[in-house]
Amino acid sequence: MLEGFCTKLQRHHAAITGAVLVITCLIPFCVTSTYVLRICVVAQMNIILVLSLNMMTGLLGQMSFGHAAFFGIGAYTAAILSTKLNMPAQVTFPAAMVVAGLFGILLGLPTLKLKGYYFVIVTMVFCEIMRIVELNWMEVTRGPLGIMTIPKPGFFGLRISTQREFYFLALALVILTVIVIRNIMNSRIGYAILAVRDDEVAAESMGINIFRYKILVFAVASCFAGLAGALYAQYTGYIDPTSFTNNKSNELLVMVIFGGLGNLVGSFIGAITLSVIPELLRGLATYRQLIYGIILVVLMMVKPDGLLGAVNFKYLGQRDKLKPLKDGGKKRGAIWWKKS
Amino acid sequence: MEKILKVDHITQKFGGLVALEDVNMEVDSGEIVGVIGPNGAGKTTLFNCITGIYKPTEGTVELAGKDVTGWKPYQITKQGFARTFQNIRLFRKMTVLDNVIAGMHVHTKSNLLDSIFDTPRKRREMTECQENAEKILKIFDLYDQRYEMAGALPYGKQRELEIVRAMAARPKLLLLDEPAAGMNEQETQELMHRVGQLKEMGYTVLLIEHDMKFVMNICRRLYVLDNGRLIGKGTPQEVKKNPVVVEAYLGKDET
Ligand SMILES: Nc1ncnc2c1ncn2[C@@H]1O[C@H](COP(=O)(O)OP(=O)(O)OP(=O)(O)O)[C@@H](O)[C@H]1O
Ligand SMILES: [Mg+2]
Numbered sequence: 168m169l170e171g172f173c174t175k176l177q178r179h180h181a182a183i184t185g186a187v188l189v190i191t192c193l194i195p196f197c198v199t200s201t202y203v204l205r206i207c208v209v210a211q212m213n214i215i216l217v218l219s220l221n222m223m224t225g226l227l228g229q230m231s232f233g234h235a236a237f238f239g240i241g242a243y244t245a246a247i248l249s250t251k252l253n254m255p256a257q258v259t260f261p262a263a264m265v266v267a268g269l270f271g272i273l274l275g276l277p278t279l280k281l282k283g284y285y286f287v288i289v290t291m292v293f294c295e296i297m298r299i300v301e302l303n304w305m306e307v308t309r310g311p312l313g314i315m316t317i318p319k320p321g322f323f324g325l326r327i328s329t330q331r332e333f334y335f336l337a338l339a340l341v342i343l344t345v346i347v348i349r350n351i352m353n354s355r356i357g358y359a360i361l362a363v364r365d366d367e368v369a370a371e372s373m374g375i376n377i378f379r380y381k382i383l384v385f386a387v388a389s390c391f392a393g394l395a396g397a398l399y400a401q402y403t404g405y406i407d408p409t410s411f412t413n414n415k416s417n418e419l420l421v422m423v424i425f426g427g428l429g430n431l432v433g434s435f436i437g438a439i440t441l442s443v444i445p446e447l448l449r450g451l452a453t454y455r456q457l458i459y460g461i462i463l464v465v466l467m468m469v470k471p472d473g474l475l476g477a478v479n480f481k482y483l484g485q486r487d488k489l490k491p492l493k494d495g496g497k498k499r500g501a502i503w504w505k506k507s
Numbered sequence: 508m509e510k511i512l513k514v515d516h517i518t519q520k521f522g523g524l525v526a527l528e529d530v531n532m533e534v535d536s537g538e539i540v541g542v543i544g545p546n547g548a549g550k551t552t553l554f555n556c557i558t559g560i561y562k563p564t565e566g567t568v569e570l571a572g573k574d575v576t577g578w579k580p581y582q583i584t585k586q587g588f589a590r591t592f593q594n595i596r597l598f599r600k601m602t603v604l605d606n607v608i609a610g611m612h613v614h615t616k617s618n619l620l621d622s623i624f625d626t627p628r629k630r631r632e633m634t635e636c637q638e639n640a641e642k643i644l645k646i647f648d649l650y651d652q653r654y655e656m657a658g659a660l661p662y663g664k665q666r667e668l669e670i671v672r673a674m675a676a677r678p679k680l681l682l683l684d685e686p687a688a689g690m691n692e693q694e695t696q697e698l699m700h701r702v703g704q705l706k707e708m709g710y711t712v713l714l715i716e717h718d719m720k721f722v723m724n725i726c727r728r729l730y731v732l733d734n735g736r737l738i739g740k741g742t743p744q745e746v747k748k749n750p751v752v753v754e755a756y757l758g759k760d761e762t
């Protein structure tokens with residue numbers, strides 16, 4: 168049933184993507200509530216984080232419990248550059264990406280060769296270490312006090328300051344993330360990444376340098392986490408180490424798994440749903456966590472792969488295109504035309 | 508004739524266990540050569556030494572005159588070996604077509620920037636890959652299943668797909684580890700026909716096989732391994748008559 172539905176989605180994916188994009192662009196003009204727009208921006212930031220984490224865990228198949236560490240590294244990089252050196256956003260944002268990416272490479276080089284769960288544990292520990300560094304390196308991070316009055320970002324003189332402007336900045340960054348990840352996955356590199364996920368021994372025997380691709384994906388995923396960090400820092404104007412703990416890492420991983428490992432559309436659904444639900448439940452105060460928990464448990468019982476974990480839109484589309492031949496030439500999409 | 512493979516005095520030890528001892532072999536360009544031997548003789552270990560999964564304790568492996576001993580598997584594949592596995596190892600969650608495209612990795616060149624910016628060069632390369640992959644899939648009658656998940660194929664087809672994937676790397680030497688294992692009579696026949704086709708297409712093949720009929724029909728020369736040692740070699744007829752071989756292997760197997 169889900170597969171049939173997703174096939175239909177895929178068949179009209181251009182139209183649907185267009186419609187979603189238009190609606191997304193209209194939201195900040197229809198909604199004026201600062202509160203709602205704030206949730207939207209946070210959700211978009213989470214989308215960037217979840218997409219990049221999904222590339223690592225779902226597409227490459229390498230679990231990481233430390234994604235928030237790179238989020239934090241990006242946030243601190245942007246915060247420090249913009250407060251201490253007055254750097255504009257066209258510097259702070261790329262710098263946050265580069266620094267987070269470099270940390271990804273530095274952590275990956277010695278650890279991505281490790282088999283099995285070692286890497287998973289290393290990522291978890293790394294996240295904790297980063298938190299402790301952020302907490303204690305007073306001169307740079309101001310420790311538990313955090314960095315305050317981080318300036319709003321300005322790109323080449325273009326100031327981003329209202330909620331609506333931030334909304335579109337975040338949207339642009341989400342689109343950038345999607346395009347980069349999608350283009351990578353559609354190339355030989357993407358095929359190699361999926362091959363590594365499915366069978367490392369076979370991948371290496373087909374001439375794929377596993378280690379290199381693991382480092383590459385880790386670096387790219389960390390870059391985008393860093394980008395989300397820069398957005399976070401310069402959007403909220405205040406950061407402290409409590410935002411980049413293992414808790415945040417776990418929350419992101421839950422979003423990835425909720426949407427489905429390896430499915431980018433799922434990552435959108437996971438990030439949006441799980442960013443919005445806690446807000447909707449805010450009125451229920453103490454029951455909030457409980458209900459959130461129940462929703463997750465039920466989903467995992469009904470769909471252990473997450474919502475779209477078993478769905479591959481590309482393959483559904485390819486199979487769908489074959490069908491007309493089997494139907495004796497009856498053209499797909501004919502029904503679609505008649506309806507409209 | 509150009510020498511594609513030269514295995515020189517290979518020894519492979521696992522702790523106290525000597526899996527291969529002083530094995531020598533050669534494969535010339537265009538040949539189909541078989542490796543036979545009873546269970547645990549060291550056949551798969553020999554393949555693993557050749558393809559870099561194990562580093563031989565002693566001895567060297569040469570590929571077309573180049574010493575590749577101790578290289579990493581992916582480097583060795585780049586140099587010109589490609590293999591299949593005794594226990595099928597496909598990319599199970601990728602389609603048949605994508606498995607083959609992934610197999611072309613060593614012949615594609617676009618880098619990270621090409622990929623991110625979706626350059627014409629990258630797009631051209633991907634189209635070429637797809638066309639070539641479809642071409643080989645047609646030869647192996649896998650074209651109609653090209654959009655099916657590799658893991659969902661029937662067993663015999665999975666074995667064939669693994670061969671196709673290895674062919675996609677356009678190797679100088681194709682190593683097949685028991686390609687007919689687990690196949691029924693008819694599938695084996697079909698496979699034999701296909702391996703014959705490989706020869707016509709100019710591939711050089713080294714294959715491990717248990718099925719005696721299979722190797723006798725298809726291989727020009729055979730190497731016989733037993734307990735890690737080479738106990739015989741030659742044409743199928745010569746091997747059949749070799750008393751040591753008959754005792755170690757054929758005798759037990761054919762009665
Ligand atoms: N990684 C390893 N570590 C320890 N021992 C190994 C290893 N690989 C193979 N062996 C041993 O080496 C010997 C040869 O094994 P190998 O798999 O090469 O046999 P084979 O000829 O392929 O047998 P089969 O016909 O059953 O496939 C066996 O005794 C096996 O247990
Ligand atoms: Mg074997």
